Amino acid sequence: MRLQLSLSLLLASAGVVAAPIDERTVHAGDTELRIMVDAADHARADTLHRWLAEVAKAELAVSGRFPLASAQVRVEEIRSDDPSPVPWGQTSRRRNVAVLLYVRDDATLEELRSDWTAVHELAHLFHPYLGMRGRWLAEGLASYYQNVLRARIGLLSQEQAWQRLDAGFGRGRGAVTGIRLDELGRRGTMRVYWAGAAYWLEADLALRVRDSSLDAVLAEYARCCLQGTATVAPEAFVAELDRIADADVFSSLYQRYAAAREFPSLDAAYRQLGITTDDGRLRFSQQTAASRLRQAIMGRRSAN
Numbered sequence: 001m002r003l004q005l006s007l008s009l010l011l012a013s014a015g016v017v018a019a020p021i022d023e024r025t026v027h028a029g030d031t032e033l034r035i036m037v038d039a040a041d042h043a044r045a046d047t048l049h050r051w052l053a054e055v056a057k058a059e060l061a062v063s064g065r066f067p068l069a070s071a072q073v074r075v076e077e078i079r080s081d082d083p084s085p086v087p088w089g090q091t092s093r094r095r096n097v098a099v100l101l102y103v104r105d106d107a108t109l110e111e112l113r114s115d116w117t118a119v120h121e122l123a124h125l126f127h128p129y130l131g132m133r134g135r136w137l138a139e140g141l142a143s144y145y146q147n148v149l150r151a152r153i154g155l156l157s158q159e160q161a162w163q164r165l166d167a168g169f170g171r172g173r174g175a176v177t178g179i180r181l182d183e184l185g186r187r188g189t190m191r192v193y194w195a196g197a198a199y200w201l202e203a204d205l206a207l208r209v210r211d212s213s214l215d216a217v218l219a220e221y222a223r224c225c226l227q228g229t230a231t232v233a234p235e236a237f238v239a240e241l242d243r244i245a246d247a248d249v250f251s252s253l254y255q256r257y258a259a260a261r262e263f264p265s266l267d268a269a270y271r272q273l274g275i276t277t278d279d280g281r282l283r284f285s286q287q288t289a290a291s292r293l294r295q296a297i298m299g300r301r302s303a304n
């Protein structure tokens with residue numbers, strides 16, 4: 001990144017004009033996502049915008065609108081040997097909310113479409129900043145939705161999405177144990193991400209037996225309460241979600257998860273979903289209630 005900045009400065013001082021930042025806005029109801037692409041030329045900017053229009057659809061697959069009235073996505077290209085087409089992404093919450101994505105300048109559209117980073121970063125817009133104690137909640141939500149939302153818009157098959165969630169849970173189980181989840185902070189990243197994802201899967205399942213869903217609760221939270229640049233204590237966030245759901249789902253699950261020193265058991269969740277594991281491969285029951293439940297979570301959203 002530093003190299004590229006100095007190159008831009010060099011070009012500017014040599015009188016070479018770089019392509020201007022190409023900004024396009026995706027509107028959804030009363031919300032918008034402003035996408036700014038800093039690419040070498042117009043053709044490359046078009047490619048990056050095609051990719052990001054699809055990523056925006058993933059975010060809309062929760063409720064048909066963006067969680068914030070107006071947020072930005074900024075894309076910078078970098079020269080990198082990193083195997084990932086998007087070596088780095090982060091969300092900035094200063095005066096406004098901006099997702100920053102650093103994209104390898106030789107990454108093809110197909111490589112970008114198969115990467116999870118952009119959908120993960122945009123999923124972070126559904127929650128306020130939750131501090132270090134709430135990091136597992138924040139990373140868990142983004143890790144759950146990075147697979148769910150990609151299945152809903154067809155970037156993954158439903159089976160692939162379940163497989164990736166299950167592989168994530170496997171990595172979480174193999175990570176640091178013996179420390180409370182809310183005290184892990186930046187340590188034990190795999191447990192932070194995937195025990196966090198397990199929390200949101202369990203909450204989603206508990207809501208769906210009440211004819212609600214995580215989508216519905218987060219959509220209402222976005223309408224009533226979400227401030228993208230605010231810091232909210234994790235307990236206050238989950239209490240608000242319970243108020244919206246009119247149930248005690250999030251807070252009691254939160255207490256159990258935050259204090260847990262081991263990866264949670266997902267046996268009951270898998271039974272409910274009709275999923276069994278056989279040597280790392282998932283098998284899906286054809287029983288009606290279980291397949292409807294899986295479909296309700298991962299099924300394609302035709303409206304998008």
Ligand SMILES: [Zn+2]
Nearest residue numbers: 120124139142
């Ligand atoms: Zn994240």
